[in-house]
Amino acid sequence: MNATDRLHVRYRVTGRDADEVAEAIRVEQTIEFPADLAAPWIQEEIVGRVEDRDTDSVVVSYAPGVLAGGLTQLLNVLWGNVSIFEGVRVVDVRLPDDDVLGLRGPRFGVAGMRELLAAPRRALLATALKPMGSSAAELAEVARTLAVAGLDIIKDDHSLGDQPWAPWRERVARCAEAVREANSRTGGRALYMPSLNVPAPEVQERAHEAKALGAGALLVLPGISGFDAMRALADDDELALPVMSHPSMLGSHIVSASQGIAHGLLLGLVNRLAGADLCVFPSHGGRFAFSPEQCAEIRDECAAPRGRLAPALPAPGGGMTVERLPELLDLYGRDVALLVGGALHRGDLATNAARMREAVESAA
Known part of the structure; x- marks a missing residue:
């Protein structure tokens, strides 16, 4: 997962169909709305994007605009509604460029x-x-x-x-x-x-x-x-x-x-x-x-x-x-x-x- 202006999250999936979970995550973590009812530009630019998948994990990326709002929104996107899904664990994260998040981190x-x-x-x-x-x-x-x-x-x-x-x-x-x-x-x-x-x-x-x-x-x-x-x-x-x-x-x-x-x-x-x-x-x-x-x-x-x-x-x-x-x-x-x-x-x-x-x- 290469560093870009998007947040990339790898979710490990246990006991569930990875393709089904990937589709659920990318929608649930963004618009929480039937994707087919959303405007085309929302489907293309706002809904999470599946970047990779294998038998037991999926990578979903999220656009910078979805992350706007500081640390609280970043955490919401990382592990919001998906935290209620059974058999899903966040195992890797690639952060977007520094300017996207605007977080200073440790002072000392x-x-x-x-x-x-x-x-x-x-x-x-x-x-x-x-x-x-x-x-x-x-x-x-x-x-x-x-x-x-x-x-x-x-x-x-x-x-x-x-x-x-x-x-x-x-x-x-x-x-x-x-x-x-x-x-x-x-x-x-x-x-x-x-x-x-x-x-x-x-x-x-x-x-x-x-x-x-x-x-x-x-x-x-x-x-x-x-x-x-x-x-x-x-x-x-x-x-x-x-x-x-x-x-x-x-x-x-x-x-x-x-x-x-x-x-x-x-x-x-x-x-x-x-x-x-x-x-x-x-x-x-x-x-x-x-x-x-x-x-x-x-x-x-x-x-x-x-x-x-x-x-x-x-x-x-x-x-x-x-x-x-x-x-x-x-x-x-x-x-x-x-x-x-x-x-x-x-x-x-x-x-x-x-x-x-x-x-x-x-x-x-």
Whole structure:
């Protein structure tokens, strides 16, 4: 599939007639109207075009005008009504030329995050503040310990919202101050990243408030808040903070082999289109069932040349341990943000976090 001004999507078809599905997709994803009743120019210029097909997949392309409307319409065309079809999975995408989509993508990307964190070569280190139920003061002390030990990104756990035991504003203020004090003490550049797991009308306002309170980055749940909400944060020049995407509620799009969107396309490409600088996903061997091949697919799609989109950092987590860091570095290389959460609390937190930093420095 050659790059043009059209969007090309390959759909894998399971248990259905590929020709029948191709015809349904090209109409359903565009006019959603009996094609034979449409004006000839609509049939020729607007309805999707079948570009290729074989026994188990079809390629449909879509005209630039169909994509007009930004990221929301792009996602609608990619996986709108066809998401309701059984036995159809998006397995490959060729984007149109940059000028057609007009999406900026990651503000910082790999190079920008490395510059921000003064880490030109080694893998980056991330962790999550846990567990829910801890007070804001307790979470801040954990954040301080982790920053002193040399971790780069100290994020809220994605489930931390505005719970009564650690209200959002108090938690953000205390954790941001703790990380700032740790950086002042060590000369480090650790970033505190609050979760924007908040009601939709408040996302943008809370993001600016988080920056004012001292947060250095933002955690977004696009499966809940929306991919375009994340894009709006990434594109906000006044905000200008790194954005990490968390996969909460996205799993149902990817876990079926015969349905949904390929792992790399959703957690890599779509995240990049929506401006994510870092993309969280569960690594193999943890408490989720991703395979090494699926994780490699996400890794590769975070870095794949995609017009002017900057590469994003894969952030594998989900039950990782310090002991597994060498293995993870073998799979992901150094352009990665390794995410170890609850396992750091088994034993002495400061010692375990320091071991994590030592592991990546020795491999750099």
